[in-house]
Amino acid sequence: MVKRIIDLRSDTVTKPTEAMIAAAANADVDDDVLGYDPTASRFEAEMAKISGKEAALFVPSGTMANLISVLVHCEVRGSEVIFGDNCHINIYENGGISTIGNVHSRTVKNNSDGTMDIDLIEAAIRDPQGDLYYPSTRLICLENTHANVGGRCITAEYTDKVGELAKKHGVKLHIDGARIFNASTALGVPVHRLVQAADSVSICLSKGLGAPIGSVIVGSKNFIAKAKILRKTLGGGMRQVGFICAPAYVALQENVRKLEGDHKKAKIFADGLNRISGLRVDKSSVETNMVFFDILEDSHIMVDQLCKILKEHGVLMMPVSTSSIRIVLHHQITESDVQYAISCTQQAILQLQSERNGK
Numbered sequence: 001m002v003k004r005i006i007d008l009r010s011d012t013v014t015k016p017t018e019a020m021i022a023a024a025a026n027a028d029v030d031d032d033v034l035g036y037d038p039t040a041s042r043f044e045a046e047m048a049k050i051s052g053k054e055a056a057l058f059v060p061s062g063t064m065a066n067l068i069s070v071l072v073h074c075e076v077r078g079s080e081v082i083f084g085d086n087c088h089i090n091i092y093e094n095g096g097i098s099t100i101g102n103v104h105s106r107t108v109k110n111n112s113d114g115t116m117d118i119d120l121i122e123a124a125i126r127d128p129q130g131d132l133y134y135p136s137t138r139l140i141c142l143e144n145t146h147a148n149v150g151g152r153c154i155t156a157e158y159t160d161k162v163g164e165l166a167k168k169h170g171v172k173l174h175i176d177g178a179r180i181f182n183a184s185t186a187l188g189v190p191v192h193r194l195v196q197a198a199d200s201v202s203i204c205l206s207k208g209l210g211a212p213i214g215s216v217i218v219g220s221k222n223f224i225a226k227a228k229i230l231r232k233t234l235g236g237g238m239r240q241v242g243f244i245c246a247p248a249y250v251a252l253q254e255n256v257r258k259l260e261g262d263h264k265k266a267k268i269f270a271d272g273l274n275r276i277s278g279l280r281v282d283k284s285s286v287e288t289n290m291v292f293f294d295i296l297e298d299s300h301i302m303v304d305q306l307c308k309i310l311k312e313h314g315v316l317m318m319p320v321s322t323s324s325i326r327i328v329l330h331h332q333i334t335e336s337d338v339q340y341a342i343s344c345t346q347q348a349i350l351q352l353q354s355e356r357n358g359k
């Protein structure tokens, strides 16, 4: 039986720390749906302050945070949102904005750094003169860090340009900032500056920050008031919600400063994998806590076989295609875990190669 488990599938797999459990157990709670929970209110006020917005709302998940945000911006029937073809909302959120919100989406190609060309975004904005035929563009979404391109950071300057474009055309800007603290750490730019141009941001607490549950939406007071109603509609109004905000508050206080270390471990991991014959990492894409690595075609190694052997050694990784694997670092992965996982990967590759040669 394997004792040492190194779970690199995602930064969502962290276990609550003792401090988080203690904070939950001792949280001062009330009924948030009836109007007020002191711990939730304190936490929301802190998140609003960090992001430089007027107000914040705690919600159960990042998916709900994005869904509510898009629906508030697109409350008029016939609304359309523009976002990258490779973004989380487009791919992994069950198409909720259309199935639940009746919002039409228009995708623009994501570049390998997670941006979209500004002129392509502009070209995708519908001409209001054609509103007899076209849906109405009401929103543009960015994702920072951009998960599917390897956790790459979107700069404040780029975001500002998209914000200017949005203003010029009278549309809103939402940022899926599930890992905005990772971006802030890697770029050395405060969160409030990174999201200055945005009308709303969704921020996950249960990813890089390591809280067990939750996300927040930040925006203007008016926006958050509407978001609160939609949260209730979607079943996301929670009673003694301070019980889960308290560990998230600990995550905020204790884990933001650990992100730099996670990014360093990701780079060490990438270097280690690049030394293994048959594997390749584009090191320039490793900006935060994610590493995507490719299995070279002439190595004849199957992703599923490699992940299966690694699992037998207690090392868990996530296949993302038939030729690539994703690993995500978090605060509960040590440098020794990284070295161990690299060496298991090396051994697994050797095992697969010798099995192939023995055929």
Ligand SMILES: Cc1ncc(COP(=O)(O)O)c(C=O)c1O
Pocket: 060, 061, 062, 063, 064, 066, 088, 089, 143, 145, 147, 176, 178, 179, 204, 206, 215
């Ligand atoms: C970029 C991004 N946005 C949103 C989400 C959705 O978060 P949740 O899993 O909490 O619904 C994720 C989840 O991995 C994500 O990576």
